[in-house]
Amino acid sequence: MERDRPYFFCGIGGSGMLPLAAILRSQGVAVAGSDRALDQGRLAAKFDYLRNLSIALYPQDGSGVTNPAQIVVASAAVEDSVPDIRAAKTLGAAILLRAALLADLFNAAPLGIGVAGTSGKSTTTAMIARILKSTGRDPTVMNGAVMSDFVSADAPFASALVGKGDAFVSEVDESDGSIALYRPKIAVVNNIALDHKSMDELRALFRDFVAKADIAVLNRDNAETRALAPVAADALTYSLSDGDADFVARDIVPMPHGIAFEIAGLEAELRVPGRHNVSNALAALAAAHAAGVPPAEAVEALRDFKGVRRRLEVVGRANGITVIDDFAHNPDKIAATLATMHDFPGRLLVMFQPHGFSPLAKMRQEFVACFANCLAQDDVLVMPEPVYFGGTTTRAVSSADIAAEVRRQGREALAFADRAACGEALLARAQPGDRIVVMGARDDTLTQFAHDLLKALA
Numbered sequence: 001m002e003r004d005r006p007y008f009f010c011g012i013g014g015s016g017m018l019p020l021a022a023i024l025r026s027q028g029v030a031v032a033g034s035d036r037a038l039d040q041g042r043l044a045a046k047f048d049y050l051r052n053l054s055i056a057l058y059p060q061d062g063s064g065v066t067n068p069a070q071i072v073v074a075s076a077a078v079e080d081s082v083p084d085i086r087a088a089k090t091l092g093a094a095i096l097l098r099a100a101l102l103a104d105l106f107n108a109a110p111l112g113i114g115v116a117g118t119s120g121k122s123t124t125t126a127m128i129a130r131i132l133k134s135t136g137r138d139p140t141v142m143n144g145a146v147m148s149d150f151v152s153a154d155a156p157f158a159s160a161l162v163g164k165g166d167a168f169v170s171e172v173d174e175s176d177g178s179i180a181l182y183r184p185k186i187a188v189v190n191n192i193a194l195d196h197k198s199m200d201e202l203r204a205l206f207r208d209f210v211a212k213a214d215i216a217v218l219n220r221d222n223a224e225t226r227a228l229a230p231v232a233a234d235a236l237t238y239s240l241s242d243g244d245a246d247f248v249a250r251d252i253v254p255m256p257h258g259i260a261f262e263i264a265g266l267e268a269e270l271r272v273p274g275r276h277n278v279s280n281a282l283a284a285l286a287a288a289h290a291a292g293v294p295p296a297e298a299v300e301a302l303r304d305f306k307g308v309r310r311r312l313e314v315v316g317r318a319n320g321i322t323v324i325d326d327f328a329h330n331p332d333k334i335a336a337t338l339a340t341m342h343d344f345p346g347r348l349l350v351m352f353q354p355h356g357f358s359p360l361a362k363m364r365q366e367f368v369a370c371f372a373n374c375l376a377q378d379d380v381l382v383m384p385e386p387v388y389f390g391g392t393t394t395r396a397v398s399s400a401d402i403a404a405e406v407r408r409q410g411r412e413a414l415a416f417a418d419r420a421a422c423g424e425a426l427l428a429r430a431q432p433g434d435r436i437v438v439m440g441a442r443d444d445t446l447t448q449f450a451h452d453l454l455k456a457l458a
Contacts, residue, residue, distance in 0.1 A: 001101065001104045001105060001108075002071065003027065003028070003029050005030075005069050005070070005071055006029075006030040006031070006032065006067065006069065006070050006071070007021075007024055007029060007030065007031050007032070007070070007071050007072075007073055008031075008032050008033060008034075008064055008065055008070045008071070008072045008073065008084070008088075008093075009021045009031065009032070009033035009034075009073045009098075010033065010034055010060070010072060010073065010074045010075075010078055010082060010084040010085065011033075011034070011035055011036070011060075011074065011075055011078060012033025012034065012035050012050060012055070012057070013035040013037050013038065013043060013046050013047065013050075013444075014035070014075065015144045015145065015159065016075065016098055016102075016144055016173075017033070017073070017075065017098055018046065018050070018157060018159060018160075019142050019143060019144075019159040019160030020073075020098060020101065020102055020142060020160070021033060021050070021053075021055060021073075022050075022053060022159075022160045022162075023105070023140065023142065023160050023162055025053050025054065025055055026053075026162040027162070031053075031055045031056075032055060032056040032057070032058065032064055033050070033055060033056075033057060033058070033064070034057065034058045034059060034060040034061075034064050034084055035047070035057070035060060036060050037444070038057060038059070038060070039059050039060055039061075042444075042445060043444050043445070045156065046157055046444070049155075049156055049157050052154075060082065060083060060084060061083045061084075062083035062084055062086060062087035064084065065084050065087035065088050065091065065093060066087075066091070067091070067093070068091045068092050068093050069093070070088070070091075070093045070094075071093070071094045071095075071096050072084060072085070072088040072093055072094065072095045072096070073096050073097075073098050073101055074095060074096075074097060074098065075097070075098050075099075075176075076097055076098075076099065076176040076178070077176075097178070099173065099176060099178030099181060100178070100181060102142060102170065103178065103181035103182050105142075105168065106142075106168050106170050106182055106183075106184075107181075107182065107183045109140070109166065109167070109168030110166040110167075110185075111166040111167040111168065111185050111186070111291060112167075112168050112170070112182070112183065112184045112185050112186070113128060113167060113168070113169045113170070113184065113185065113186045113188065113287055113291065114170060114172040114179075114182050114184035114186070114187050114188065114209070114213075115128065115169065115170065115171050115172060115188045115190070115283075115287075116171075116172040116173075116174060116179055116187065116188060116189050116190070116206065116209055117188070117189050117190030117191045117192065117219075117225070118174075118190070118191050118192055118193040118194075118202075118330065118332055119190060119191055119193070119276070119330070119332045119333045119336065120190040120191065120276065120279065120280045120283070121144070121171045121172070121190065122143055122144050122145035122171060122308050122311070122327075123145075123272075123277065123280045123307065123308055123311055124188060124190060124280045124283045124284050124287075125141065125142075125143045125144075125147075125169055125170070125171050126141075126143055126145070126147040126148075126149065126305070126307070126308045127280060127281055127283075127284035127302060127305055128141075128169050128188075128284045128287050128288060129141040129143070129147060129149070129150070129161060129169055130147075130149050130284075130301055130302060130305050131284060131285075131288045131293055131297075131298045131301040131302065132165070132167055132169065132288065132291065132293070133149075133150075133161070133163075134297075134300075134301035135288075135293050135297050135298070135301060137163075137165045137166075137167055137291070137293070138163035138164050138165035139161060139163045139165050139167035139168065139169050140160075140161060140162050140163045140165075140167070140168045140169070141160060141161040141163075141168075141169045141170070142159075142160055142168075142169070142170040142171065143159045143160065143170075143171055143308070144159065144171050144173075145159060145308040145309055145310065145311070145327070146158055146159050146308060146309035146310075147159065147161075147308055148306035148307050148308060148309060149305065149306045167291060170182075172184075172209070174197065174202060174205050174206065175197070177197075177201075177205065179205050179206070179209050180205060180208060180209070182209065182212075183212050184209070184212065184213045185213065185214045185215070186213060186214065186215055186216075186217065186287055186290045186291060187209055187210050187212070187213035187215075187216045187217070187232075188216075188217040188283050188286075188287050189206055189209070189210060189216065189217070189218055189219065189225045189228060190219055190222075190225070190279070190280065190283055191219055191221075191222040191224070191225055191332065192206055192222060192224035192225055193222075193224070193330070193331075193332045194331075194362075194363060194366060199224075202224075203224065203227075206224075206225075206228060207228060207231050210228045210231055210232050211231045211232070211233075213232065213233065214233060214234065215232070215233065215234040215235065215236065215290045216228065216229075216232035216233075216234070216235045216236070217235070217236050217237075217238070217283055217286040217287050217290065218232070218235055218236070218237050218238075219237070219238060219239070219279065219283065220237045220238065220239040220242045220244070220245045221239050221240055221241065221242065221279065236286040236289065236290060237286075238279070238282035238283055238285075238286050239282070240252070240275060240278060240279055240282075246286065247263060247264070247282045247285055247286045247289075248263065248264075248282075249261040249262070249263055249268075249278045249279075249281075249282055250262045250263070252275060252278055254273065254274075254275075254340075254343040254344075255273075256344065257271060257273075258270045258271040258272055258273055259272070259273055259274065259275070259277060259278055261278050263282070263285065263295075263299065264295060266295060266296060266299045267299075268281065268299045268302065268303070269303055270302060270303075270305060271303075271304065271305060271306060271307070272305065272306075272307040272311070272312065273312060273340050273343070274312065274336060274337075274339070274340035274343075275336075275339070275340070276336040276339075276340065281302055281305075284298075284302070285298050285299065285302070309447075310325050310326060310327040310446075310447060311326065311327055312324060312326050312337060312340060312341075313325045313326070315447075315450045315451055315453075315454050316451075316454045317454075318454055318457035318458035319432060319457055319458070320431075320432025320433055320434075321430050321431070321432060321433075321434050321435070321436060321457050322346070322434075322435045322436070323435075323436045323438070323450050323451075323453050323454045323457070324341075324435060324436065324437045324438065324450075325438050325446065325447050325450040326437055326438065326439050327439075327440075327441055328352075328439045328440075329354070329355045329359075329439065329440055329441035329442075330359070330363065330366075331363060331366040331367055331369070331370035334352070334367075334370050334371070334374065334439065335370050335373075335374050337437065337439065338350075338374040338375065339374065341435060341437065342376060345433070346433050346434060346435045347376070347378050347379060347380075347431075347433065347434045347435070348375070348376065348379040348380070348434075348435055348437055349379070349380045349382070349426050349429055349430060349434055349435070349436045349437070350375070350379065350380065350381050350382070350436075350437045350439060351381075351382050351383070351384075351419075351422050351423075351426060351436070351437070351438050351439065351440075352371075352381065352382075352383050352439040352440060353383070353384050353386070353387055353419065353438075353439070353440035353443065353446060354367075354383070354385075354386035354387070354399060354402075354440070355386065355387055355440060355441040355442040355443075356386050356387065356388075356442065357386050357388070357395045357396070357397065359386075360386055360397050360398075360399070360402065361396050361397040364397050364401070364402065367402055368402060368405040368406055368409070371402075371406045371411060371413065372405075372406050372409035372410070372411055375406075375411045377410075377411075379411065379412070380412045380413075380414070380429060381403065381406060381411065381412065381413040381414070382413075382414045382415070382416065382422045382425050382426060383399035383400075383402060383403055383413070383414070383415045383416070383422070384399060384415075384416055384417070384418055384419045384421070384422050385398060385399050385415075385417060385418070386399065387440065387442050387443040398415070399415040399416075400415040402415070403415040419449060423449065423452070423453055423456070426453065427453065427456055427457065430457065436450075436453060438450040438453070
């Protein structure tokens with residue numbers, strides 16, 4: 001990384017871009033950026049936060065890319081037709097993928113803790129951050145979600161921490177293949193399931209990731225992850241049920257405000273619900289142990305863990321109806337959310353906005369099976385068309401296709417052309433005792449949609 005050159009982030013408001021820009025700026029690097037959401041007048045609070053960090057913001061029309069010395073940071077999804085990219089190429093400015101920049105920072109740290117897996121990365125990363133921060137390790141952390149433990153008036157979008165300790169904790173993404181760039185000291189793999197790539201591609205990526213680490217933290221409850229153990233130089237395993245694992249959760253008790261369990265004679269408790277969060281906690285405890293944190297201190301640090309934004313986040317209650325905002329967007333995440341919700345009484349009215357036409361087509365049968373098997377008989381599913389912010393895509397499968405197949409398997413499922421119509425359908429059906437769950441990714445306005453539903457109910 002070249003700290004004496006200015007960096008320009010194309011799509012700076014993105015979940016992977018904003019914390020990285022914040023980390024660079026905190027280290028004294030000159031940072032600017034643009035974002036389509038800024039041009040559209042969306043998410044004003046997020047951009048106010050960036051301005052308060054002394055990050056200059058520009059329209060995404062190329063006007064911010066004026067210096068050949070600039071390094072333009074882009075995600076793998078940004079197309080060459082974006083004006084900022086065209087301007088960079090015209091000037092001869094360097095273009096650097098976001099993942100490559102993050103990997104440079106991560107690999108330079110004395111203790112890189114990489115958190116990978118199809119589901120649970122953000123929560124596990126936040127749990128490790130909580131443990132290391134609470135026990136005086138002062139880590140640097142890069143997360144794809146806002147960590148509620150570190151939100152303050154000065155940091156309302158706390159998806160990054162900048163510390164002076166040896167540890168650099170980061171989510172590591174397999175969806176774009178960038179996991180191959182990382183050289184972790186501690187490699188955490190929560191689970192492996194079909195999502196963005198074929199299973200053969202995923203197996204190769206995760207195998208290489210684990211093989212490079214000094215120690216791997218592996219989930220024995222996931223067959224694909226368990227199979228990685230032979231390639232690890234050293235490994236710690238965890239499980240909700242397998243007594244042969246190094247970290248095992250016993251006596252799991254769901255509670256209205258969270259979940260409790262026992263581990264190695266220690267009484268643990270989380271303020272976030274769900275057995276999947278117990279699994280995430282075991283991964284974090286194992287990673288903290290590998291980093292030298294005594295188990296009792298780590299368990300105590302998690303007792304007041306506040307979670308991450310948009311992970312089963314209760315927006316509020318009105319007239320006996322609860323509104324919940326959730327990031328679930330692939331079949332495994334959706335299944336975990338629905339299982340957690342069904343631990344407690346109340347019908348579920350689920351609005352699921354797919355995070356793209358391509359994922360919807362790739363996982364069509366898995367989505368159908370997930371909703372058909374995981375929705376209760378009286379639950380309701382409503383779906384708008386997938387989120388779309390521009391670019392080229394094939395619309396071979398629609399939300400209506402998914403809803404029709406779910407209906408054929410005996411569950412109530414409806415599809416609408418837009419989200420407003422979904423909201424009307426939810427409000428028309430909602431009764432006291434119901435829980436409305438807003439699901440989806442890649443669209444920060446889903447949170448505002450959930451808040452608008454709550455206002456309408458009130």
